[in-house]
Amino acid sequence: MWILYTFAMKACAISDSNTNCHLPEETITGYMSRPGDIIMGGTFLIHLDRVYSNIQFTSKPPELQCQMFSIEYYQSMQALIFAVEEINSDPDLLPNITLGYKVFETCYSLRKAAQGTLSMLSGVTGSTPNYNCHQGTRLAGIVGDSGSTRSILMAQILGLYQYPQISYFATSPLLSNRNLFPSFFRTVPSDEFQMRGLAQLVSYFGWSWVGLLANDNDYGQLGLQITMQEIINSGACVAFTENILTSQPNRNAPRIARVIKESTAKVVIAITSDSEFVIVLEELLKQNVTRKIWIASEAWATSDLLSNGRFQGILLGTIGFAMYSGQVPRFSEYLKSLHPSNYLSDPFIKEFWEQAFFCKWPNQTNVTLVDNAREPTCTGTEKLDSLLTDVDRRVSFNVFTAVYAIAWALHNLFNCTTGVGPLYQGACANISSFHPWHLLHYVKRVNFKTPGGNQVSFDERGNPPAIYDIVNWYLTSKGTLEQVTVGKYDLSAPNGKTLNIDNGGIDWASKTQVPLSKCSSSCSSGFRKVIVPGKPLCCYKCARCPQGQISNQTDAVECHPCSWDTWPNLQQDRCLPRTTEFLSYEELLGYSLGAISIFSSLIPLVILGIFICFKNTPVVKANNYSLSYLLLLSLFLCFLCSLGFIGYPQLEKCILRQVAFGLIFALCISCVLAKTITVVIAFNATKPGSRLRKWTGVKVSYCVITFCVFIQIIDCVFWLIFSAPFHELDINTQPGVIIVNCNEGSPTAFWCMLGYLGLLATVSFIVAFLARRLPDSFNEAKFITFSMLAFLSVWVSFIPAYLSAQGMYTVAMEVFAILSSSWAVVVCIFVPKCFIILFRPNMNSRENLRVKRTA
Structure with a gap:
């Protein structure tokens, strides 16, 4: 507020030249005006830059000079x-009231604003603040400014007096604070909406690694904060953030260009103005920084300054937000009618003419050389018809x-009806003597259609x-960059339709x-993202999904397990039904074992x-044929x-197979044990006076x-009563396979049953081993x-x-053990006897069986 304090000191010198109070000499340039009953104020950025001077305060600082x-x-x-003249010519809008205007150039300077x-x-x-010398005219309000920082300064001043201020290009969210800026309005949406839209644009195209570039003023820094937060909330990451230093002539461009060149981010969001960004672009050209996609904020998305063809290597394919484009009828004809001879009070029209036709007026001393030749001289006969057709008019709208x-606010104030007015007891303000806050009441409530229908x-x-237009920069046949509308961002649209983009119309x-x-x-698909410690969330590694889980989308954060009856395919991107495994007759292994079992049972x-x-032969009689018959039947089973x-x-x-196996084998080994005992008793009973004769029956x-089998029956009965085997679907043993098997119920009962068979076989082995010295001719014990020995070897190996086999191979191992152990008994006990009976009948005699072992 030091500016207000300084200017307030001038108010003491009004008309008294004899006092010590006086106004300092001050020259204000760069303005134009027209008188009227009511004055419309305006501030505009005609020049995009100012001349930077190294001020040491050893002499009077020079006047501010504008350029570009x-x-x-x-x-x-x-x-x-144009709008003021059109309103003055409209008999229905503010009839009998003439609007005037007074416009100033701010030249990118807070001081001039x-x-x-x-x-x-x-x-x-x-x-001079607090000093009114309008002499019968009233100031309605001010249209301006284009920059947020300058608009904030103006709004702080105008808010003190409740003058309406309507900006056409200031987008800072701070200006929406009604407590700080009660009289501020704007015809461009707040950056609060635009920056969210920029983040949605990043998300729409699937970009997750972007850089941010912003001015170091209110517009850039507030936009930077909002955009960064929205980008992070959407799941993307910010690769870098750089500031354009507007107080420096080079705008920090060398460092910015180096950071952008070294970054792996292919997309850069630039929240800046064209006048600041053009200096950065010059440095990017110098360092040959290309192949980046630029996302433009509305401050430069439709800039003519940046549409120069030499920037095409950098800006081609740019996509950004632009202010909504409306129609201004007859404005083009008005612009084409401009001529220096018709607008002598316009201090800018000659400079406009020089810029439009690349010429210099004869009285200009700063003539420059273009391609080693002097610029042509302006004659005033040049035509504007073909020059203003392609100029973007969003700001003008x-x-x-x-x-x-x-x-329209003035019109509503003028047409107020006494008794229903906004003032005390329904009174109305007078159009010729209204206060600023009177008009502010009507500005808040305006609701009208422009001549173009908006x-x-x-x-x-x-x-x-x-509402924003989404524009894309493409290269024209003339070699210049132009912007074409490819979509719209409309927050009033239904959910899901806020962002509409024609992807086919974008020229990347x-x-x-x-x-x-x-x-x-x-x-x-089939992989998931794994966060790398110390790096942003978007910098990750890809890891295969854990066993039994899938991911069916790109960049999956986590994998999902399949249902119990399904399993991932090889790529782990979808679940397939698990294969069912059991020892089937359709399998070669099951078919082979079944065939062997049937064949073996015939032996x-x-x-x-x-x-x-x-x-009736001696070999059959000597081997206790009743026991042999029972043993052969048990082997068959x-x-x-x-x-x-x-x-x-x-x-x-499941319930019967292990029980049947245990009982049948118990019967088999019991027969072998009984046969062994019988052989020993029979041999020893032949001695004279032996008491064992009565046990030979x-x-x-x-x-x-009976005793041996009964013990096994008891074990099996308890097994079936307390923990019977049951049908089971095993999905844990073998990945991707449902093993259909029989759960033994009680492993203890199973191993007791198997251990009992081993005990019987061991006893039979020991008894037979002790009787191994029987005569060679009677070799039943051997x-x-x-x-x-073969039986025990098979089951010990089993x-x-x-325990190590899985799935159907566990069952196959048991079948193999059953067949092997059964064959061991058949081969070792019965094959030699059959060989004698069939092929050595001379040995099948009582005399041969009675031969004693000789030394």
């Missing part, structure tokens, strides 16, 4: 003049709308409806599909037939019980068999010894193989 004339902004000032504001408030060319908003209104914070620099901008390559029957046929382990394991099969053998 902008045709685009000059025509926006002309839009105010303050000078122009105070000058319009005071009504004189000076800038906003200026035009702002002027009409104030005019609806205009303000919300409670002074903002218009948030690479001429291909949407460019990629990611810190890390996308993780394909005991064949041997039984041989024994029946030769039952042993071979057949292996079939219970082949095929789909039904519940009934079959009753002893049957008692042994055969039993070998058979039990234990580790059974």
